[in-house]
Amino acid sequence: MGTVAVRGLRKSFGKVQALDGVTLDVPDGSFFVVLGPSGAGKTTTLRAIAGLDKLDAGSVHLDGRDATGDAPAARDLAMVFQNYALYPRHTAYENIASPLRARRCSASEIAAAVERISSLLHIERLLQRRPAQLSGGEMQRVALARALVRHPRAFLMDEPLTNLDLKLRVEMRTELTRIHRSLGATFVYVTNDQVEALSMADQVAVLKEGKVQQIGTPAEVYERPANQWVAGFVGSPPISLLACHAEGDRLVGAEGWTLPRPRWTTAEDGRPLLLGVRAEDLSVERRGDASLPGELYGLEPLGDRTVVDVRVGTEILKVKARTTVTGTPGERLLVTVDLDRAHLFDAGTGLTLSEAGR
Amino acid sequence: MAVSVDEAVSTRPARDRGSPARRFGGRGRSALEVTLLTVLAAVMLFPVLWMIETSIKENRDVYAIPAKFFDFKVTMDHYKDVFVASGSGRSTLSAAFLNSVVVAGASTALATVLGVPAAWAYSRFAMKAKKDQLFFILSTRFMPPVVVVIPIFLMYRQVGLIDSKLGLILIYAAFNVPFTIWMMKGFVDEVPAEYEDAAMLDGYTRLQAFWRYTLPLLLPGIAATAVFALIFSWNEFVFAIFLTSSDSVRTAPPAIAGLIGGTTVDWGLVAAASVVFALPVLVFAYLVRKHLVAGVTLGAVRR
Numbered sequence: 210m211g212t213v214a215v216r217g218l219r220k221s222f223g224k225v226q227a228l229d230g231v232t233l234d235v236p237d238g239s240f241f242v243v244l245g246p247s248g249a250g251k252t253t254t255l256r257a258i259a260g261l262d263k264l265d266a267g268s269v270h271l272d273g274r275d276a277t278g279d280a281p282a283a284r285d286l287a288m289v290f291q292n293y294a295l296y297p298r299h300t301a302y303e304n305i306a307s308p309l310r311a312r313r314c315s316a317s318e319i320a321a322a323v324e325r326i327s328s329l330l331h332i333e334r335l336l337q338r339r340p341a342q343l344s345g346g347e348m349q350r351v352a353l354a355r356a357l358v359r360h361p362r363a364f365l366m367d368e369p370l371t372n373l374d375l376k377l378r379v380e381m382r383t384e385l386t387r388i389h390r391s392l393g394a395t396f397v398y399v400t401n402d403q404v405e406a407l408s409m410a411d412q413v414a415v416l417k418e419g420k421v422q423q424i425g426t427p428a429e430v431y432e433r434p435a436n437q438w439v440a441g442f443v444g445s446p447p448i449s450l451l452a453c454h455a456e457g458d459r460l461v462g463a464e465g466w467t468l469p470r471p472r473w474t475t476a477e478d479g480r481p482l483l484l485g486v487r488a489e490d491l492s493v494e495r496r497g498d499a500s501l502p503g504e505l506y507g508l509e510p511l512g513d514r515t516v517v518d519v520r521v522g523t524e525i526l527k528v529k530a531r532t533t534v535t536g537t538p539g540e541r542l543l544v545t546v547d548l549d550r551a552h553l554f555d556a557g558t559g560l561t562l563s564e565a566g567r
Numbered sequence: 568m569a570v571s572v573d574e575a576v577s578t579r580p581a582r583d584r585g586s587p588a589r590r591f592g593g594r595g596r597s598a599l600e601v602t603l604l605t606v607l608a609a610v611m612l613f614p615v616l617w618m619i620e621t622s623i624k625e626n627r628d629v630y631a632i633p634a635k636f637f638d639f640k641v642t643m644d645h646y647k648d649v650f651v652a653s654g655s656g657r658s659t660l661s662a663a664f665l666n667s668v669v670v671a672g673a674s675t676a677l678a679t680v681l682g683v684p685a686a687w688a689y690s691r692f693a694m695k696a697k698k699d700q701l702f703f704i705l706s707t708r709f710m711p712p713v714v715v716v717i718p719i720f721l722m723y724r725q726v727g728l729i730d731s732k733l734g735l736i737l738i739y740a741a742f743n744v745p746f747t748i749w750m751m752k753g754f755v756d757e758v759p760a761e762y763e764d765a766a767m768l769d770g771y772t773r774l775q776a777f778w779r780y781t782l783p784l785l786l787p788g789i790a791a792t793a794v795f796a797l798i799f800s801w802n803e804f805v806f807a808i809f810l811t812s813s814d815s816v817r818t819a820p821p822a823i824a825g826l827i828g829g830t831t832v833d834w835g836l837v838a839a840a841s842v843v844f845a846l847p848v849l850v851f852a853y854l855v856r857k858h859l860v861a862g863v864t865l866g867a868v869r870r
Contacts, residue, residue: 261764281767288768294761296780311770355769365768 211272211362211395212237218257218267220250220419227253229419231267235363236412240389240396244406245416246442251399252291254416255365258397260284271362282311287356288365291372293348295340301351302336308359326358329388346377357388363395370405382408403443407431415439437559440485440552446516446527449491451484452556460484464522466501471548474562481556488529490547493517500543501526505536519544621838622646629834645839659814660840663822668847670732670818671800674739678796681740682747683789687777689748690755691763701752704745712742712805720809730812738806743796750795754788755781790855798848819844 213235220228228250235241243251256262258269260281268277276284287308295304302323309319327333330350340348349369356364369385370378386409389396400406406413407427415422415430423435434440440448452463455478460468462484476482503521510532517528519542526544536542553562620636621629628639652658689701719738720729728734758781766776801819808821817825823840826833 256764259764259768261767280772281764282770282772286768288765290761290765292759292761294759294765296762296765298783307766308769311766311775355765 212270213241213258213363213395213397214270214273215254215258216268216270218254218269219265220253220257220262220267221265226419228257228264228267231416231419231421233414233421233424235395235397238393238395239411240386240398240409242406242410242413243397243399243416244401244403244413244443246401248418249401249416250419251401251416252367253419255288255367255397255399258363259286259288259365285362286365287359287361287363289352289356289367289369291368293340293352293372295343295348295351295355297340300337300339301332301343301354304340304351305336305354305358307355312359322358323354326354329357330354345372345374346381349373349377349381353385353388357392360394363397366396366398368400369398371400371402378405385409403445407443415442417442433561434485434552435561437483437485437554437561440554440561444487446488446529448485448487448552449524449526450554451486451521451524451526453482453484454479455482462501462522464524466521468499468501468546468548471551471553473549474553476553476555476562482562483554483556483559485552485554486526486546487550488516488527490550491526491528492545492547493519493528493530493534493542494545499548500545503542503544505538505540505542507538508534508536618838618841621834622842623839624835626833626835645833645835646843648833648836649839649843660819660822660826662814663817663819664843666732666816667801667819667844670735670739671797673732674736674743674800675793675796677736677740678743678747679789679793682744682792683751683782683785685744686748686751687755687781690752691760701749704748708742708745712803716805716809719806723810729810730816732816734810735807735816735818738810739800739803742803743799746799747792747796750792751785751788754785754792758784794852794855797851801848 213233215231215233218228218231219226231250231254233241233243233254243254245251253262257264257267260269260276260279260283264277268275270276271284271286295301296307299307305323305326306319309322314322323336324333327336330353332347332350332354335343335347335351338347340351343351349372353369356366366385370381373381382405385396385398389409398405398409407430410427412424413427413430414424417438422439423430425433430439430443434443434448437450441450453460453468455461455470455474455476457478458470460470460482462468468484501521503519503526506518506520506525509516509518513532515530515532515534517530517534517536519526519528521544528544554560555562620639622645623641623643624635624639625642625644628635631639648658650658650661689697694700723729723734728737762780762784763773763776766780767773771779803818804820804824807818808824811817811821814822819840823837823844826837826840
C-alpha cells in the first residue's frame with residue numbers, strides 16, 4: 210500500500226499564501242507529478258506531505274490514515290531534495306546507509322541493501338567518496354539511492370533533475386521511469402518542467418499560486434486544458450491565444466479576421482473569448498477554409514522542425530512547420546487553423562468552454 | 568586574520584585589485600607598505616617587548632637609567648615569584664591564575680551549552696517577533712559592565728553569590744550567551760536546513776538530526792565563538808574586582824592590578840605575571856587559528 214492524500218492544505222509565509230486549499234489524491238503505485246512554475250507551492254505541498262512544515266489548515270492522509278500531526282520519521286516516506294542534501298562529512302556509503310541506521314538495521318542488512326541499490330544505480334565505485342568529490346549527476350544518484358534503499362510508503366521527489374545538465378536530465382528521466390516501473394511504488398514528483406511531467410507521469414496536478422488548476426493524465430492536461438493558464442503553461446512552443454467573440458456561425462477576431470464557428474462551442478454571441486491553438490494545430494500550408502491572414506514575423510529552426518512566428522494584427526502565432534519552410538519577414542501568408550483541435554476560453558474567467566459540445 | 572596579514576604584506580603587483588588607493592606602481596608601493604607596516608608593528612609591539620624584557624631583568628636593571636635594552640642579566644626569578652610564595656608553597660598569584668582558568672573555562676562552557684541550541688532554534692524555527700527577541704538578547708550587552716556592576720553587587724549580596732567563583736561564572740556566562748547566540752546564529756544559518764530535513768525523513772528525530780548532522784558542521788564556528796567568549800571571561804576586570812575580595816576567589820586581572828599601588832611596585836613581578844596571563848590566550852588562539860579563520864570567513868562564501 211502507498212496512497213497519499215492531502216485535503217485542503219493551507220499555508221502562508223507572512224503575507225504570501227503559498228498553499229490555498231490544495232487537495233490531491235495519489236493512487237497507490239502511481240507516478241504522480243505536481244507541475245507548476247516556481248512559487249506555485251509545489252515544494253511546500255511536498256514538505257507538507259513529508260511533515261517538515263507546520264500547516265495552517267488541512268490534513269495529510271497516508272494509506273487512508275490521518276497523519277497530519279505525525280513526525281516525519283513516523284510517516285515512512287523517503288525524499289529526494291532538489292539540492293540533494295547529502296551529508297557533507299559522510300561518504301556516499303554512509304549517506305545511503307543513513308535511513309537504515311536510523312532504523313537500527315544490522316550491519317549485514319545495511320551492507321546488502323547498499324550493495325543492491327548501488328548496483329541498480331551504477332554507483333558502486335562512488336561509495337567511498339564524499340559528496341564534495343562527486344559530480345552533480347553522481348550526487349543526484351547517491352541522493353536517489355538514499356531514498357530507494359528502503360521500501361517506504363511513497364517516494365517524494367523535489368525537482369530532482371533540475372540541477373542536472375540537459376543530456377543527463379533526459380537520461381535520468383528514462384531511468385526514473387524504469388525504476389518506478391520495477392519498484393511499483395508510489396512516486397510524488399515535483400517539477401516545473403512540463404516535459405518531465407508529460408513524459409513521466411501517470412497523473413499530473415497543475416499548480417498555480419497555491420491552487421490546483423487541473424488534475425489528469427498528461428494527455429488530458431495537454432489535450433483538454435481546464436483553463437487558459439494551463440493551456441499556456443503546458444506545451445512548447447506555448448499555445449497561441451487570440452481574442453475573439455462568436456457572431457452567428459462565425460468567430461470574429463478582435464483583429465478583424467473571421468473563422469467558421471466551431472461546431473462544438475456553445476458560447477453565446479458577443480461574449481469575449483480567447484481562441485487557443487497549439488503550434489501543431491496551425492499550418493502555413495493552405496488547407497481548408499479556416500485560415501487567418503498574417504505576415505511572417507520570424508523563423509526558429511529547431512532541427513527536426515521549424516517554428517514559424519506569424520503576426521496576426523498585434524498577436525504573434527507560433528506555428529509548427531516543416532524545416533523546408535522559407536520566407537522573408539513581412540511576407541504575407543495565410544495560417545490554417547485546425548478548429549477541431551482548438552480551444553475556446555472565457556476571456557474573463559479563463560475557464561475552458563470547449564468541453565461541453567465535444 | 569592570517570588572511571588579512573597575508574594580503575597586507577603582499578608584494579605582488581596590484582593587477583587584480585583595482586582599488587583607487589593603490590595607485591603606486593610595483594616596487595614603490597610595496598616599499599611604502601613595508602615601511603608603514605614596520606613603523607606600525609614597532610609601535611604596537613614595543614610595549615609587549617618591554618613587558619617581556621622587564622619580566623626577565625634583575626630588579627636593578629629594571630630601574631636603571633638610561634634604560635637597558637640589551638646588556639642586562641637574564642633572570643627567571645620573577646617567574647618563580649609568580650608561582651611560588653616567598654617562603655614556600657603556592658603564591659596568591661598562582662591561585663588567582665587557577666581561579667581564572669576555572670571561571671573562564673566554566674563560564675565559556677556554560678555559555679556555549681546554552682547559546683548554541685538557542686542559536687539553532689532562532690535560525691531554524693519561525694517564531695513570533697523573532698527579530699525583537701534577538702534584539703532584546705543583544706541589548707543586554709549594550710551597557711558596559713561598570714554601569715550594571717553596582718545593582719548586580721547588591722543582588723549578589725542578597726543571594727550569597729558575592730565573593731564566589733560561581734557568581735563570576737554566572738555573570739560571565741550571562742554576558743557571553745547573547746554573544747554566542749548572535750555569532751552562532753550566523754553559523755547555523757550557513758548550514759542548509761535540508762540536512763536536518765533529510766535526516767528526519769531517514770527516521771531521526773529533530774534533535775537527533777541536529778546532533779548527528781548539523782552539530783559536527785558547526786564545530787569550527789563553536790570553536791571560534793568559544794575562543795572569543797573565553798578571551799572575554801579571561802580578560803574581564805570590572806566584575807572581578809567588584810564582586811570578589813578574597814585571594815582564594817579572585818581571578819588574575821584584579822590580582823595583577825593589586826600588585827601595583829603599594830609604596831614600591833615590583834615591576835618585574837608585574838611584568839612576569841602579565842606575560843603568564845597573556846600566554847594562554849595567545850596559545851589557544853594560535854591552536855584554533857584555522858577554525859578562527861574558517862569561522863570568520865564562513866559567512867563570506869556564497870553558495
